[in-house]
Amino acid sequence: MGRSTDPKRTSLFSGILILFTIAHFAHHLLAASLYPLLPFIRNNFKLDYTRSAGVVSAFSFANGIGQLPGGWLADRIDSRILIALGISGVALAGILIGFSQTYVMLLVFLVLMGALGGGYHPSAAPTVASLVEPKVRGRALGLHEIGAGVAFFIVPVIAAAIGASLGWRVSFIALAIPTLIYGVVFYQILRRRAGSTKARQVEIDYxxxxxxxxxxxxxxxxxxxxxxxxxxxxxxxxxxxxxxxxxxxxxxxxxxxxxxxxxxxxxxxxxxxxxxxxxxxxxxxxxxxxxxxxxxxxxxxxxxxxxxxxxxxxxxxxxxxxxxxxxxxxxxxxxxxxxxxxxxxxxxxxxxxxxxxxxxxxxxxxxxxxxxxxxxxxxxxxxxxxxxxxxxxxxxxxxx
The missing domain is CATH 1.20.1250.20 (MFS general substrate transporter like domains)
Structure with missing residues (x-):
């Protein structure tokens, strides 16, 4: 699926494109919760501003670096795996973050979360674009991008509300569990859609x-x-x-x-x-x-x-x-x-x-x-x- 999950084009706003939009939302769900939960994390570990910045930097730096091997691998292996890691892998790291007991543990799991998410965009964007006719390609990518927009718009409020009432660790775990489930389900949907190995490798891209x-x-x-x-x-x-x-x-x-x-x-x-x-x-x-x-x-x-x-x-x-x-x-x-x-x-x-x-x-x-x-x-x-x-x-x- 590195280049297409299906040899046939699909229409704009079809089911698979909507599922990809939800996948993009799920991919960013935990990242969008990091900033609103930072004050709770800072108070819990009694961090100064420098070490508080390290919380955000650990994830951002690892996620940025992870894009390079993620893109390279997406051209060489089944990109469905990288999409799944970008959702469920990130969720597993989010659960581990919820069990962090020290500042160092938190940084390690944030780096893991960023690295696992590095392969999502290089895999998902070309896949989404290959599913539709070139004349509506921009609109299909825009529909996919809405998932991220929704995540960064509504998730901070949800994450902060959970963090204020139950603690920042519970917030990470509560958001990670549905993300993990969706990633697994979405991977199975992509596998069924792909069909045979030969079909997965076909891409009509005149x-x-x-x-x-x-x-x-x-x-x-x-x-x-x-x-x-x-x-x-x-x-x-x-x-x-x-x-x-x-x-x-x-x-x-x-x-x-x-x-x-x-x-x-x-x-x-x-x-x-x-x-x-x-x-x-x-x-x-x-x-x-x-x-x-x-x-x-x-x-x-x-x-x-x-x-x-x-x-x-x-x-x-x-x-x-x-x-x-x-x-x-x-x-x-x-x-x-x-x-x-x-x-x-x-x-x-x-x-x-x-x-x-x-x-x-x-x-x-x-x-x-x-x-x-x-x-x-x-x-x-x-x-x-x-x-x-x-x-x-x-x-x-x-x-x-």
């Missing part, structure tokens, strides 16, 4: 063969990856300090800052499909360039907006652009990579997105310490525009 004959394909693919990775890292490095800006500069409460973040995350409930639709109709490069320019403007205007509706509107627009960008990126990679190397390229993409953002965040923090939020956000906005314009020169004549 559109890919046409795309791969376009001159300069590799150059455009590299330029597009640089554009997406750099722009995503710039945006996330700025947004990492957003709650601090809202609290420290605008004088809002922590709860109000968290509410505004949920407004931004709410875009994940629908913007992914909208981004896929626009990329299918207008072209992927045009959509990404437009999204980046709109995002740059919003980042700059954040420090000039008043608390409430103004800043909430800019955050919602940034959220819409972020989820759209993810969908368009996956669709472009699918179109401009060979079947034998597709998951490997996805792995490189997800790894670069995760680790580059982690590197730029301290740079942004140091800039804020020395020059303040207004200058730092303006620099981020200018950098985003510059990267977009430079890379677009290489992509302008892309034939989509």
């Amino acid at each position: 559109h890919d063969e046409t795309s791969l004959t376009i001159p300069g394909r590799i150059r455009r693919l590299v330029a597009f990856l640089i554009l997406i990775v750099a722009s995503g890292a710039i945006v996330h490095s700025a947004l990492a300090f957003l709650t601090l800006y809202i609290v420290d500069e605008l004088g809002a409460s922590e709860q109000a800052a968290a509410t505004l973040l949920s407004v931004m995350q709410s875009a994940g409930l629908w913007a992914s499909v909208a981004g896929g639709y626009l990329s299918d109709r207008l072209g992927k490069v045009k959509v990404v360039v437009t999204i980046n320019l709109v995002t740059a403007a919003c980042i700059y205007l954040l420090t000039h907006a008043s608390f409430g509706v103004e800043i909430g509107t800019f955050l919602l627009i940034i959220g819409i652009c972020t989820f759209m960008r993810l969908t368009v990126s996956e669709a472009y990679i699918m179109e401009y990579t060979t079947k034998r190397r597709r998951s490997t390229v996805y792995g490189i993409y997800y790894f670069s997105m995760t680790e580059t953002g982690a590197v730029l965040a301290p740079v942004m923090g140091n800039m804020i310490d020395h020059f303040g939020f207004h200058v730092s956000f303006a620099v981020a906005s200018i950098a985003l525009v510059s990267v977009t314009l430079i890379c677009s020169l290489f992509l302008w004549r892309s034939r989509e």
Whole structure:
């Protein structure tokens, strides 16, 4: 199933695509609970800020590194195994986290959870895209992306509620058990759907063969990856300090800052499909360039907006652009990579997105310490525009 679970195309919003969307939700369920449970973990182990950051970094770093071997393996073994590990394997690690009695045990199991989840995206994205006709590929990937959007929108509230009443360990275990069950059931569904070994290896992908004959394909693919990775890292490095800006500069409460973040995350409930639709109709490069320019403007205007509706509107627009960008990126990679190397390229993409953002965040923090939020956000906005314009020169004549 590394390239397709079935030789026949399926329609958009079919049962298997809905199941993949739920699978994506399940994959992110425990990761989405980590941030809201961090205060409970900090209090339990009496951690300072540095060691508290280590809790999040342990998972994020391992998950980012895990994308590389995950993508490489997905091109060489049955990717259903990696999808199952990305759901049930993550759930097993989540149960172990629930039984952690020391800080070191917690870090070890967080690393395990991140590593086991590394193979999901490089396996699931090309599989979802191969299930539908090329003309609706962006919309199918957008539908799949909704699963992650829903997870990061509603799971923090559920996890925090369980953590407050029963403890953070129970919260991890309670969320992990249904995740584990779904992963096993979904794997069995994919096995039955695959049919014979010969059928699993069939993929009707005439559109890919046409795309791969376009001159300069590799150059455009590299330029597009640089554009997406750099722009995503710039945006996330700025947004990492957003709650601090809202609290420290605008004088809002922590709860109000968290509410505004949920407004931004709410875009994940629908913007992914909208981004896929626009990329299918207008072209992927045009959509990404437009999204980046709109995002740059919003980042700059954040420090000039008043608390409430103004800043909430800019955050919602940034959220819409972020989820759209993810969908368009996956669709472009699918179109401009060979079947034998597709998951490997996805792995490189997800790894670069995760680790580059982690590197730029301290740079942004140091800039804020020395020059303040207004200058730092303006620099981020200018950098985003510059990267977009430079890379677009290489992509302008892309034939989509």
